Amino acid sequence: MATLKDIGAELGLSPATVSRALNGFPEVSARTRAKVLETAERLGYRPNRVAQRLVTGRSGMVGMIVRIRPDMSADQTFFEVVAGLSAELAARDTDLVLAVDRGDDPVAAYRRMLERDILDGFILNAPVPDDPRVAFLQTAGVPFVMHGQTAREVDYPFYGIDNRAVAGDAVDLLCALGHRRIALLNAEPRLAFARDREAGFRAAMRAAGNALPDIFVHASAAIPGAGYAPAIGWLSGQAGPRPTAIVCSSTLLAADVLRAAADLGLPVPAGLSIIAHDDAQPGLRAAELAPPLTVTHAPLRDACAPLAEALIAHIGGAPARALQRCDRAELIARASTGRVPQGGEAPWSSTGP
Amino acid sequence: MATLKDIGAELGLSPATVSRALNGFPEVSARTRAKVLETAERLGYRPNRVAQRLVTGRSGMVGMIVRIRPDMSADQTFFEVVAGLSAELAARDTDLVLAVDRGDDPVAAYRRMLERDILDGFILNAPVPDDPRVAFLQTAGVPFVMHGQTAREVDYPFYGIDNRAVAGDAVDLLCALGHRRIALLNAEPRLAFARDREAGFRAAMRAAGNALPDIFVHASAAIPGAGYAPAIGWLSGQAGPRPTAIVCSSTLLAADVLRAAADLGLPVPAGLSIIAHDDAQPGLRAAELAPPLTVTHAPLRDACAPLAEALIAHIGGAPARALQRCDRAELIARASTGRVPQGGEAPWSSTGP
DNA sequence: CTGAAAGCGCTTACAG
DNA sequence: CTGAAAGCGCTTACAG
Numbered sequence: 001m002a003t004l005k006d007i008g009a010e011l012g013l014s015p016a017t018v019s020r021a022l023n024g025f026p027e028v029s030a031r032t033r034a035k036v037l038e039t040a041e042r043l044g045y046r047p048n049r050v051a052q053r054l055v056t057g058r059s060g061m062v063g064m065i066v067r068i069r070p071d072m073s074a075d076q077t078f079f080e081v082v083a084g085l086s087a088e089l090a091a092r093d094t095d096l097v098l099a100v101d102r103g104d105d106p107v108a109a110y111r112r113m114l115e116r117d118i119l120d121g122f123i124l125n126a127p128v129p130d131d132p133r134v135a136f137l138q139t140a141g142v143p144f145v146m147h148g149q150t151a152r153e154v155d156y157p158f159y160g161i162d163n164r165a166v167a168g169d170a171v172d173l174l175c176a177l178g179h180r181r182i183a184l185l186n187a188e189p190r191l192a193f194a195r196d197r198e199a200g201f202r203a204a205m206r207a208a209g210n211a212l213p214d215i216f217v218h219a220s221a222a223i224p225g226a227g228y229a230p231a232i233g234w235l236s237g238q239a240g241p242r243p244t245a246i247v248c249s250s251t252l253l254a255a256d257v258l259r260a261a262a263d264l265g266l267p268v269p270a271g272l273s274i275i276a277h278d279d280a281q282p283g284l285r286a287a288e289l290a291p292p293l294t295v296t297h298a299p300l301r302d303a304c305a306p307l308a309e310a311l312i313a314h315i316g317g318a319p320a321r322a323l324q325r326c327d328r329a330e331l332i333a334r335a336s337t338g339r340v341p342q343g344g345e346a347p348w349s350s351t352g353p
Numbered sequence: 354m355a356t357l358k359d360i361g362a363e364l365g366l367s368p369a370t371v372s373r374a375l376n377g378f379p380e381v382s383a384r385t386r387a388k389v390l391e392t393a394e395r396l397g398y399r400p401n402r403v404a405q406r407l408v409t410g411r412s413g414m415v416g417m418i419v420r421i422r423p424d425m426s427a428d429q430t431f432f433e434v435v436a437g438l439s440a441e442l443a444a445r446d447t448d449l450v451l452a453v454d455r456g457d458d459p460v461a462a463y464r465r466m467l468e469r470d471i472l473d474g475f476i477l478n479a480p481v482p483d484d485p486r487v488a489f490l491q492t493a494g495v496p497f498v499m500h501g502q503t504a505r506e507v508d509y510p511f512y513g514i515d516n517r518a519v520a521g522d523a524v525d526l527l528c529a530l531g532h533r534r535i536a537l538l539n540a541e542p543r544l545a546f547a548r549d550r551e552a553g554f555r556a557a558m559r560a561a562g563n564a565l566p567d568i569f570v571h572a573s574a575a576i577p578g579a580g581y582a583p584a585i586g587w588l589s590g591q592a593g594p595r596p597t598a599i600v601c602s603s604t605l606l607a608a609d610v611l612r613a614a615a616d617l618g619l620p621v622p623a624g625l626s627i628i629a630h631d632d633a634q635p636g637l638r639a640a641e642l643a644p645p646l647t648v649t650h651a652p653l654r655d656a657c658a659p660l661a662e663a664l665i666a667h668i669g670g671a672p673a674r675a676l677q678r679c680d681r682a683e684l685i686a687r688a689s690t691g692r693v694p695q696g697g698e699a700p701w702s703s704t705g706p
Numbered sequence: 707c708t709g710a711a712a713g714c715g716c717t718t719a720c721a722g
Numbered sequence: 723c724t725g726a727a728a729g730c731g732c733t734t735a736c737a738g
Binding site for chain 4: 372402408409
Binding site for chain 3: 366367368369370373380381382385404406407408409410
């Protein structure tokens with residue numbers, strides 16, 4: 001492999017000048033730069049990144065640790081995000097070093113990775129309120145970017161969508177269609193985004209003057225079919241009045257609800273409106289369900305470039321506060337939402353909170 | 354961060370001696386070594402791996418490139434293997450650098466990764482016959498280990514299971530139960546392991562004196578429900594005599610076949626025997642299906658340690674031929690296989706090859 | 707058993 | 723505009 005020295009030897013230049021020419025320093029003469037570039041090209045020169053890293057103190061690698069619980073099936077979210085991040089980071093000359101953690105301690109894997117290796121930073125996903133990883137990495141002085149946020153006001157870089165608005169927009173649309181008994185089929189409550197959606201749901205329901213349902217059902221989208229049982233519970237009407245609309249935290253859960261409605265002979269949207277949040281992951285297209293789903297639409301893959309960008313900027317010294325971005329998901333009305341059915345206009349029993 | 358120099362300064366030793374003490378060189382005196390270890394511990398010394406790598410020429414990173422087709426849903430296989438490999442490599446002080454490739458050229462991603470970075474080697478998965486990655490990496494002189502094999506005799510390290518035996522053992526079991534009309538629901542034919550299973554199936558059928566079915570159906574386990582339609586095709590009997598047994602390349606496909614049999618009112622195993630290969634991925638437990646599945650059992654996660662081990666040995670200079678291992682999957686008989694039903698003893702029509 | 711020295715390939719003040 | 727030199731933190735022949 002050709003080195004700076006080799007190029008310099010060919011041209012009678014010092015490695016220092018070759019380095020400057022290659023790295024675009026302005027003081028190098030145009031002729032010298034041209035010769036250096038030509039020779040580098042001809043010799044197939046590739047900078048030795050290990051040497052660069054030793055001298056710059058950067059590794060060019062960022063870590064991502066994915067936690068999986070022992071019996072969880074593959075999480076499509078993970079796949080989609082890792083694929084996108086890997087591409088976006090590669091475009092910025094950065095490697096994604098991946099570790100999978102099955103342990104109990106949420107920070108142990110980070111500590112291990114930091115001890116074993118030089119990493120310039122981390123990408124964190126699946127934030128929970130008071131996420132212990134935040135304190136750990138901030139104390140250690142290690143840059144990171146969060147996919148999502150642990151709270152509304154934080155002092156680290158993040159990228160995500162406005163999850164309060166996700167649920168709020170859904171409720172607003174349904175209220176405009178006359179719905180008052182709206183249920184929320186949410187993700188696991190330990191996740192920050194699920195709490196945000198519940199908060200947005202509550203706020204929008206209150207703003208519309210609607211009573212809240214007695215229970216908020218949570219179901220893991222990682223477990224196939226997890227939305228079916230709660231949907232049957234609601235829609236069979238055994239636990240009180242049926243909702244006329246259900247807000248689902250994912251298209252996967254919405255598909256379960258559709259199946260439950262079909263099994264109960266309840267037409268959508270004539271008897272039940274459904275709206276879901278849509279990550280736009282391959283495998284389940286909201287527009288191709290029967291009926292096509294009304295969704296709040298925010299493709300997961302759109303998060304990858306902002307995350308990579310923010311992390312690399314932060315590693316380069318940009319302040320955290322300048323690297324916080326929260327996009328609004330787009331509301332796309334399709335055929336799964338319609339006017340409230342006749343007789344469905346009554347609110348939830350007023351036992352709601 | 355403490356360096357070798359810092360430790361040496363504390364003890365009045367040279368960095369060279371500290372290095373030797375830390376790296377277990379035999380010539381260091383026990384007293385010196387003890388003092389060095391104690392001081393290193395106290396100062397929280399961690400070797401700078403970038404520096405180590407610059408001098409040794411090794412990076413301590415191995416790459417894995419996962420190809421995904423644009424619209425494929427998440428492949429559980431990928432998740433399981435990456436999780437296991439990440440752990441096994443970490444235990445050997447090696448990082449897994451992951452890239453995801455959506456392109457057409459099977460070697461382009463490898464070339465890019467080699468140009469951008471120092472990698473000690475690669476882990477390849479999903480081999481196809483005449484896999485172009487093999488020639489590319491061998492020409493480039495880059496070590497790799499294959500999960501599976503591209504042919505019976507190869508000159509690179511690999512770990513996998515005997516896929517001919519997987520299908521052969523299944524056929525043998527079914528033949529012992531009197532079955533003669535056995536069908537194979539195989540994986541995508543471009544994959545080497547699918548070809549091996551077909552070869553094993555054909556060989557075992559011939560050895561048992563059975564005619565072969567006219568068609569071998571392939572279905573991607575990455576597409577949910579992909580096995581249902583072919584199973585209905587066979588079991589409805591419209592395309593000729595029904596098979597009395599079906600060998601499935603995965604438990605996912607077997608679940609589809611079970612569903613098809615149920616929908617047609619065909620009892621298992623009284624009317625149909627089913628045997629599947631079982632990777633033991635979470636999410637679909639062969640023993641918990643109804644009826645519990647007879648399987649050839651070879652957990653994917655068992656492949657991770659041998660793969661990591663072989664790659665690291667090969668990087669360290671061990672010859673490829675010493676790093677080729679093919680394990681036999683374990684046949685586990687459960688309730689989905691039984692004696693051939695009355696009237697099912699006739700062979701396939703003799704139009705088979 | 708230990709040290710001084712060279713070197714891995716690069717970057718970057720410091721001179722000129 | 724270019725070069726000589728120092729240094730990033732480590733390893734490893736070579737001496738002693």
